Amino acid sequence: MLIKFEEQVIDNFLIPAFTLSVGEIVVIHLPNIEASYNIEMKMNDLFSGKIRNDKVIVASPLTYIPHIKFNRFGIGISNDGRKMDK
Numbered sequence: 001m002l003i004k005f006e007e008q009v010i011d012n013f014l015i016p017a018f019t020l021s022v023g024e025i026v027v028i029h030l031p032n033i034e035a036s037y038n039i040e041m042k043m044n045d046l047f048s049g050k051i052r053n054d055k056v057i058v059a060s061p062l063t064y065i066p067h068i069k070f071n072r073f074g075i076g077i078s079n080d081g082r083k084m085d086k
Helices: 035-047
Strands: 003-005 008-010 013-015 018-020 056-058 068-070 076-078
Touching: 008 035, 013 035, 035 056
Parallel strands: none
Antiparallel strands: 003 018, 003 056, 008 013, 068 076
16 A cells, blocks of 8 residues: 545545555546646645645655656656756
8 A cells, every 4th residue: 555545625625535556546637727736736745745634644655746748859848848858
């Protein structure tokens, strides 16, 4: 087990309970609203171990990697437009 997350509300958004084990993927779809960014950042802080929560057990902290897009030349571009090294 890497992470055990008990059902809870973050910024008025209900996140269901889940357990993440090695080799598994958990997908959490957030609505396309302005508050989603704050929810995403709070969840990233929880999963990376930056903040503690009684309803979240983090056995192995995760690393947050921002969304990366590749241009037609195979160069990675981050959300804020910075060039990403390979």
